[in-house]
Each structure stands twice: as structure tokens, then as C-alpha cells.
Amino acid sequence: MPQNETITGLGLDEYKYGFVTEDQPVFKAVPGLSGDIVRQISHHKEEPEWMLDFRLKALDVYYSKPMPKWGGDLSKLEDTLDEIYFYLKPQDQMERSWDDVPQEIKDTFEKLGIPEAERKALAGVGAQYESEMVYHSLKEQWEEQGVIFESIEDGLAKHPELFRQYFSTVVPTHDNKFAALNSAVWSGGSFVYIPKGVKVEIPLQAYFRVNAERMGQFERTLIICEEGAEAHYIEGCTAPVYSTDSFHSGVIEIVVKKGARFRYTTIQNWSNNMYNLVTQRALVHEDAKMEWLDGNLGSKLTMKYPSCFLVGERAHGEILSIAYAGDGQHQDTGGKVIHAAPHTTSQITSKSISKGLGRSSYRGLCKVYDGAEGAKSNVECDALLLDEQSRTDTYPYIEIDENTASIGHEATVSKVGDEQLFYLMSRGLDEAEAMAMIVRGFIEPVARELPLEYAIELNRLIELEMEGSVG
Amino acid sequence: MSEPLLSIRGLRAKVEGEDAEILRGVDLDLQRGEVHALMGPNGSGKSTLAKVIAGHPAYEVTAGEILFEGEDVLELEPDERSRAGIFLAFQYPAEIPGVSIANFLRTAVNSRLDEGEEMDVFGFQRTLAEKMEMLKMDPGFATRYVNDGFSGGEKKRNEILQMAVLRPALGVLDETDSGLDIDALKVVARGVNRLSEADEALGVLLITHYKRILNYIQPDIVHVMMAGRIAESGGASLADKLEAEGYDWLQQTAAV
Ligand SMILES: Nc1ncnc2c1ncn2[C@@H]1O[C@H](COP(=O)(O)OP(=O)(O)O)[C@@H](O)[C@H]1O
Ligand SMILES: [Mg+2]
Numbered sequence A: 001m002p003q004n005e006t007i008t009g010l011g012l013d014e015y016k017y018g019f020v021t022e023d024q025p026v027f028k029a030v031p032g033l034s035g036d037i038v039r040q041i042s043h044h045k046e047e048p049e050w051m052l053d054f055r056l057k058a059l060d061v062y063y064s065k066p067m068p069k070w071g072g073d074l075s076k077l078e079d080t081l082d083e084i085y086f087y088l089k090p091q092d093q094m095e096r097s098w099d100d101v102p103q104e105i106k107d108t109f110e111k112l113g114i115p116e117a118e119r120k121a122l123a124g125v126g127a128q129y130e131s132e133m134v135y136h137s138l139k140e141q142w143e144e145q146g147v148i149f150e151s152i153e154d155g156l157a158k159h160p161e162l163f164r165q166y167f168s169t170v171v172p173t174h175d176n177k178f179a180a181l182n183s184a185v186w187s188g189g190s191f192v193y194i195p196k197g198v199k200v201e202i203p204l205q206a207y208f209r210v211n212a213e214r215m216g217q218f219e220r221t222l223i224i225c226e227e228g229a230e231a232h233y234i235e236g237c238t239a240p241v242y243s244t245d246s247f248h249s250g251v252i253e254i255v256v257k258k259g260a261r262f263r264y265t266t267i268q269n270w271s272n273n274m275y276n277l278v279t280q281r282a283l284v285h286e287d288a289k290m291e292w293l294d295g296n297l298g299s300k301l302t303m304k305y306p307s308c309f310l311v312g313e314r315a316h317g318e319i320l321s322i323a324y325a326g327d328g329q330h331q332d333t334g335g336k337v338i339h340a341a342p343h344t345t346s347q348i349t350s351k352s353i354s355k356g357l358g359r360s361s362y363r364g365l366c367k368v369y370d371g372a373e374g375a376k377s378n379v380e381c382d383a384l385l386l387d388e389q390s391r392t393d394t395y396p397y398i399e400i401d402e403n404t405a406s407i408g409h410e411a412t413v414s415k416v417g418d419e420q421l422f423y424l425m426s427r428g429l430d431e432a433e434a435m436a437m438i439v440r441g442f443i444e445p446v447a448r449e450l451p452l453e454y455a456i457e458l459n460r461l462i463e464l465e466m467e468g469s470v471g
Numbered sequence B: 001m002s003e004p005l006l007s008i009r010g011l012r013a014k015v016e017g018e019d020a021e022i023l024r025g026v027d028l029d030l031q032r033g034e035v036h037a038l039m040g041p042n043g044s045g046k047s048t049l050a051k052v053i054a055g056h057p058a059y060e061v062t063a064g065e066i067l068f069e070g071e072d073v074l075e076l077e078p079d080e081r082s083r084a085g086i087f088l089a090f091q092y093p094a095e096i097p098g099v100s101i102a103n104f105l106r107t108a109v110n111s112r113l114d115e116g117e118e119m120d121v122f123g124f125q126r127t128l129a130e131k132m133e134m135l136k137m138d139p140g141f142a143t144r145y146v147n148d149g150f151s152g153g154e155k156k157r158n159e160i161l162q163m164a165v166l167r168p169a170l171g172v173l174d175e176t177d178s179g180l181d182i183d184a185l186k187v188v189a190r191g192v193n194r195l196s197e198a199d200e201a202l203g204v205l206l207i208t209h210y211k212r213i214l215n216y217i218q219p220d221i222v223h224v225m226m227a228g229r230i231a232e233s234g235g236a237s238l239a240d241k242l243e244a245e246g247y248d249w250l251q252q253t254a255a256v
Helices: A035-044 A049-064 A077-083 A103-112 A114-119 A140-144 A152-158 A160-166 A177-185 A418-425 A431-447 A452-466 B046-054 B078-084 B101-110 B121-134 B139-143 B152-166 B182-198 B237-245 B248-255
Strands: A124-129 A132-138 A148-151 A190-194 A204-209 A220-225 A230-238 A246-248 A251-256 A261-270 A274-284 A289-298 A301-304 A307-310 A316-325 A330-339 A345-354 A359-368 A376-385 A391-400 A406-415 B006-015 B021-030 B035-039 B059-068 B086-089 B170-174 B203-207 B221-226 B229-234
Touching (some): A035 A177, A049 A177, A077 A246, A148 A152, A152 A160, A152 A190, A152 A220, A177 A251, A177 A274, A190 A204, A220 A230, A251 A289, A261 A452, A274 A316, A289 A452, A307 A345, A316 A330, A316 A359, A330 A345, A345 A431, A359 A376, A376 A391, A376 A431, A391 A406, A418 B078, A431 B101, B021 B059, B021 B229, B035 B237, B046 B059, B046 B086, B046 B170, B078 B086, B086 B152, B101 B121, B101 B139, B101 B152, B121 B139, B121 B152, B229 B237
Parallel strands (some): A124 A204, A190 A220, A204 A230, A220 A251, A230 A261, A251 A274, A301 A330, A307 A330, A316 A345, A345 A376, A359 A391, B086 B170, B170 B203
Antiparallel strands (some): A148 A190, B006 B021, B006 B059
16 A cells, blocks of 8 residues: 655655555565675576576676766765665566556556556557566557567567677676676666667657665666667656665667667656666667657766767767756766767757756767767757756766867856846746746757657656745 | 826835945826836936836835835735736846747736636637737747847837737836837837727836937826936926937936
């Protein structure tokens, strides 16, 4: 039964999805990390031998890498990692029909509005609860055309060759400490395959939710978009409020083949004690186009830099992100574009809003390799400060080894101005409405790119976060 | 109801936290249906008066009162004053990127409705289109972001558009004429005149330091502001005298 259901009227930085559902997991590992835990995870998932080897090697890599010293404050993370559960399997098997999903989990998803979204005939819906996907479906129409949208576990079990061909090729284990950690203990996430030339017109949608206290979430998503194919994948994440810190470290790998287009949209709304360190990367081939649309709300610390590796001629990468840092939150976000082929182009647009003691930083890398003739990249970052205390920084890293490349970088910082507020109020809007309107205007360039219900949700979440921000 | 629409008595104001007074005892009565011109040299306090009437938080009123329809408005927030019927057309309107004019005005119209009252969306759209046509504005203008990248003239027109849609009882127009070429000036002046015709009780306080606009909008009374006070008031002919002789002859009155 749900507790803490009354969540209205708490004011400042209230967390909308802060309800808890009593869980009765089938299997819960002991807290902390060890080779045994990794073996248990692999055993429970009935994985092939190579995957267990892969995981154990990754664990060694994880141990061998130091904590990053840049980005946000990770000094307390080691303690957190000793305390959290690395794996929790919520129920025996994956459900196909919504009716078969246990009531508690249904309650949770009802609150998140998933069934409604499903009823709206999205192309496919996958819902992950704790570590694994509990519910998943794909419209027949797409299934018939060979589209695969499965939990990552089923992807491995049902399509072993395809899986092995691409798994960990975009984000190798040794890429960074948290990619290594994810490689060791990954659980849940999606496996998506769009066959050559297939254009999936409506979004594939996944939801993640961390419910148990001190739970670590390590989803792994692998997406292959074949030549000339097109698709849009949307993912939403939430977690309830607990007093102890939690940890989320996903790895998303995407391969966008020649002439294909892929868009990956995430709106993440974590509770304020969540460390959120995610590696998202796409390999973009000739004439292909990749777009990351990334919304980050909540969390204690988010470090997230969606990347595009532009490896084929005329490949195009876009990263559009919006971050909201409320009191006590640090959003260290941005993007990476690597130009490794001629005439590749990229655009990074990063928008952040900081309130109170919230801090947002833009961190971006633009690298152009020698030989990437005529590469073009443009970076735009805009920060909006809601009051005197909030802060923002930018850390743009630019490495150019090709002299025909052209790179633009533009950064602006604005404070919600008294003149703007007065102007709107002089037309009859009260202060909160005026503030919300300025913020909505600020995120408009991102919101307009989202499907309508997500745009509305993004605005609503931000307004909820802003509640009580005017005095 | 014979009380003036706007009655200002002994108004003194300064920038919050500073010593120097900008308004040093302003008295002004404006009756329903009247058009008053407020002239005066740069820096004499005209815009400050306009913003104090609208409730700008940067200014502190140290003495005096502002009665609007007989009610003291000094304790009201700017939005409350707006909903009560006071409108300020800004000399320098703020830019609100990402917010379209239509969306902004819809929200402003909505803010005037009582709780539970539904807005007539089609009615709103019709009104907006009509007013834009009156001001010779391209229909696509409504989708542009409020004042974002507007030319000086577009900003001024946008202010009058808002006034036309919000239909206040009092319009304070702060240098709406400056930066307009003669054609644009005529369009804007005709717009204001149409609003006066449509609402005979509409009061207008027209701030300007050029006589030019007064050729198109006939004032009932002309005031001259000097160093934070109304130094002289008179009929429309006062504007001619100011144009011919400048403000020097008033310096003495102001020094009192
Ligand atoms: N917000 C402010 N901060 C500091 N000084 C101000 C402010 N507003 C007005 N003033 C000063 O008050 C005087 C009158 O300004 P203003 O009302 O803009 O005059 P006008 O509109 O008649 O040209 C000027 O000296 C101006 O510098
Ligand atoms: Mg002025």
C-alpha cells in the first residue's frame, strides 16, 4: 500500500513522485559491492558465460580507476556505494499484459501515468521498476516490420548474436569509472533494434523508477538503428524521497547507421538525494543524424554529458539539454561532440536554471580530429538565475586539430530581471505567474522539441520545483 | 461619482535606498474621459511618475497619495493595479524571450477573470486580430516573442496593442511617440483615439517631450514637469508656447 501519498502543498523543492510503495522483492542482494554480488546478478539473469566474464573484468576496471576529481563533489559517494543495494529483482517474470502486473507496481505506475500513456497508443512501452523491466509491450505493427523493443535481458537471451555484436562497442568498459561499474552490475534497460529503412513514427517509450531505499540503479540500454531507419525513444525516470543517498548510473549506447535518424529523449526527475552519473553515447555514421534531448531535474548531483561520435562523412549530432538546479542540487551537464570525419556538423544547446543554493554548470567538449575537413560545430549555453544566491559556471573544452573546421561558442547568463517581472505584473500577472512565464519562455526552445504531453510535464515539473520561490 | 479618475496629492518619491528625491510633491487630477499631456525636460521625473503610478518596486513613496477611482492604490501590487484598470505603456518595454505575444496577452486577459470563469478563446482571438489590424500589424506578429528583437517602433506599437486588448480605465503612455516615424506615429495616435472613442470614460496621461504627437491626439490639459514637480498647467496652447520658447522660462517656478 502506498504511504506518504499526500504530497501537495509542501512548498519548496517538493518532490512530486515522493511516494513509496511497499515492496516484496523476490531477491534482494546484500548491500555493497563484491565479485559475489556480480556472480549472483549474472546467475539470477541466467546469463551466458561471456557476460559473467565481462562483468567480472569490468569490476576490476572499476576498482582500478580513481574517483573523478572534476565535475561535482563525489567525496561522499564511496560511503554511499558501501550502503546501497546493487540488485533487486522485483518479481519473477516479465509481464506482457498490464493485467498481469502486481498491484503494488501497478499502483506506482498508475501514479506515474504510464497506463494512460500506453492507452494513447505509443509505439511501445517498457517500464522498469527497481532493477528490471516489469512491463513491456510493442505494437504489433512494428513487431511485424522487425522492430525489436525488449528489456535488455531479453535482448541478450533472444538475440544473442546481434546483442554481442554491438554490446559495449560504443561505451567500452574502461571509458570511465562509472561505465565500468555499470558494466559490472548492469540490470534492466532496453534493447532496441530498428531494421534497415523502417521508420517508426511514434515514440518508443520507457519508464524507470527506483522505489526501494538505498537502491542503486544501473540500467543499460543498447540501441541499433540500421541504415536509413528512423525512430524516437523516450525515457522518463523518477525515484521517491528517502533520507539516505541513492545512486543511479546508467549506460546508453546507440549506433546510428548510414543515413539513419535517431532521437533519444530523457526527462529525469530524481529525488534530492540521488547521485545521477550517466554515460550516454551515440556512434553516428555517414549522413546519419543523432539528437539527444535531455532534461534533468532534481538529484543531489547529476553528471551527464550526452555524446555524439561523428564517424561518417556528413554525420550530424545535436544535443539539446535543459537542467534545473534547486536548493542543494548540482547539475553538471552539457555534451560532447567528436568530429572524426569530413563535413560533420554538430550543435549543442544547453540551458540551465538555478534557484537558491542550486548550482548548474555547463561542461562540454568539442573535438575535431585532423582530417575532419570542413567540420562545423556550434555551442550555445544559456543560464538563467532565479535569485541572487544561485550560481552557474561554464567549462567549454575545445580541441581542434583541423584548420578548416569552424567552431562557434556562445554563452549567456541572465538573471530574472526586476524589469521583466514588473513588466509582466503591470499586465495583471501575479509574481509567481510572472516568474513561471519567464522560465517557460526560457525553456521554450527545448520544450517545443518535445511531444506535447512531455512538454506539458516538463513545464509542470519545473513549476512545481519553483513553487515557493517567490517571496 | 464625481471624484477624479486619478488624483495625485503631494506625491514624493525616491529610488529605494537612496536619499535624493525624484518626485518632490506632485499634484495632478485627471477626470474620466480626459487626455492630459505631461511634458518636461529629460530627467525631470516623468517616467518615474509613470512607474510609481503603476507600482514599480524600485521606488519608495515617502509622502502623498495616489487615488485611482477614489481608492488609495499605494498599497497595491503592480498586478493588482493593473487588474483595477491602470495601464502603463512603457518607454522601454522589457523583452520576454520564448513567450509569444498571443500567449502573454491571453494570460493577462485570463488574470482578469474571476475564479471559475472561463475565457472565451475565440472571442480573444477575434479581438486580438481586430486590434492588430487597427494598428496595422502583420497577423504573424502575435506569434513573435514579446519585444524580443523588436525595433523601437514595433515595441511601441506592441504596447498600444496590449492597451487595446486589456481595455484599462487609465492609460499612462510614456513617450509612446519617441522613435516612431511619422506614418507609425499616425497609426499609433489613431489607435489611441479609437480607444477613446470606444470608451468615453477612458483617461489618458500622455507623456512626451515633443509637441508632434499632440497634433494627432488632442490634449484637454497640458502639464509641465520640472525637477520633480508640476511647474505649470494649461490648455493645449501651453504646448505651443513650450515649443516656441523651450522650458527656460519655467526654471524659476521649479526652483521654489
Ligand atoms: N531607478 C532609478 N535609479 C536611479 N536613478 C533613477 C532611477 N529612475 C530615475 N532616476 C533618476 O531620476 C531622474 C528622473 O528620471 P526619469 O523619471 O526617467 O525622467 P524623465 O522620464 O522625465 O526623463 C533622473 O535623474 C534619473 O536618473
Ligand atoms: Mg522618461
